[in-house]
Structures are given as structure tokens and as C-alpha cells.
Amino acid sequence: MIVYRQATFGNPLRTEPGRRAGRYHTGSETSPTQYLCLHPLGPFAEFIRGHSVRLPDQVLRVHERTWALQLEQDELLEVGFDNAHEFGLDAAALVDDDPTRCQELANELRAADIPGMVVPSAALPGTRNVVLFGPRVGSPYLLEPVSAIDVPASITAHDGRPIVSLLELVRFRGDTHAGLDAWQRGDHLEFDEPDWELAPEMR
Numbered sequence: 001m002i003v004y005r006q007a008t009f010g011n012p013l014r015t016e017p018g019r020r021a022g023r024y025h026t027g028s029e030t031s032p033t034q035y036l037c038l039h040p041l042g043p044f045a046e047f048i049r050g051h052s053v054r055l056p057d058q059v060l061r062v063h064e065r066t067w068a069l070q071l072e073q074d075e076l077l078e079v080g081f082d083n084a085h086e087f088g089l090d091a092a093a094l095v096d097d098d099p100t101r102c103q104e105l106a107n108e109l110r111a112a113d114i115p116g117m118v119v120p121s122a123a124l125p126g127t128r129n130v131v132l133f134g135p136r137v138g139s140p141y142l143l144e145p146v147s148a149i150d151v152p153a154s155i156t157a158h159d160g161r162p163i164v165s166l167l168e169l170v171r172f173r174g175d176t177h178a179g180l181d182a183w184q185r186g187d188h189l190e191f192d193e194p195d196w197e198l199a200p201e202m203r
Helices: 042-050 100-111 164-168 178-184
Strands: 002-006 033-037 064-070 116-120 128-133 137-140 150-160
Touching: 002 042, 033 042, 042 064, 042 164, 100 128
Parallel strands: 137 150
Antiparallel strands: 002 033, 002 064, 033 128, 064 150, 116 128
């Protein structure tokens, strides 16, 4: 599978744990937790949500580095609204603003040596993210990995920024999650691409 990430450092993946908490880690773990997106707009949606970028003028000032990576999917768990109960979670916990239950699930999976999982995106409803447990290193995109921790990767942009129309699709903290709402109604949210018109981007 092809996944996407926003990371300003020289390698898109970590070998050391991060100390800032995230949805599936508390910052006290002894190994890293890596977050990637299955939709190309996912990394900037996560950035916009995480930094509360809410205005077009703020979007135009974003300048970040983005990456594409190739992952093996076989060993990743699928955890979604339909089967969250199988992991002891209420479906809403997967996208809740309080990540405590997600962090607890991640601890259980680490203890069971599960390498990672595919989960709903809290920031971009209708898309999914990948969470990897343990160290990984980005390696040249077109070369075969030489070890289990190598992940083929390439930079897709430096000093890149989101498209302004993405603002309309990002789910900010405190907002309802359109994907969860649809699931609770017995429906499925189909992701609708944002406006591709160039006019807002040419400012």
C-alpha cells in the first residue's frame, strides 16, 4: 500500500520514541509510534487540525515537507467502526477528542507484538490512517528494503502547503465526525474530494 506523511526532519520515520503524546501513544513508550495516511490529503488535514489552521490566509503560510512511502499491508490489523467492539472499544472512541481508549488499545497491541493497524482518520472523515508500532527507517523508494525496519520512501514536496479547499473537509476538535455520524445512521461516508479549482490557490 502507498501511504503519506508530513515530516519536517530528514527521514520520514523514527527509530526513537517521540515524547509528545498522540492518539495511539502517550509519550512514555520505549519505542516509537509512527502515523501515516492512506489518502494524499491526510497529512495536511492532520497538520491543519493539529495546529488549528482555520483561515485561508493561514493555509497560505504553511510550508512543510511531505513524503510517500510503500508499506506491506499483510500484518496490519483493520480496526474500524464496525469491529471496534472486538477490541473493547466503542466506535466513537476511535475518533474521540480524548485519545485515552486509543492509547490503551495501542498498549495492548504492542504487548501482543502487533506491528500496526489501519484506523479511521479523526482529522479527515471518510479516509483512513496507518499506525505503526516500533522503529522504522525510510529507504530509497525504488530499492528493495534490506531489513525489516526499512520502508521505501521519497519526498513529494519541500515547502509545500495544503490546498485552501481542504479546510472545508477537516474535522477540528470539538466538531462532530461525519464518518462516525454516517456509521451511526447505518450509512457509509464516501470521501468527496475538495474543490480542485486553482483560483483560491493563486492568491
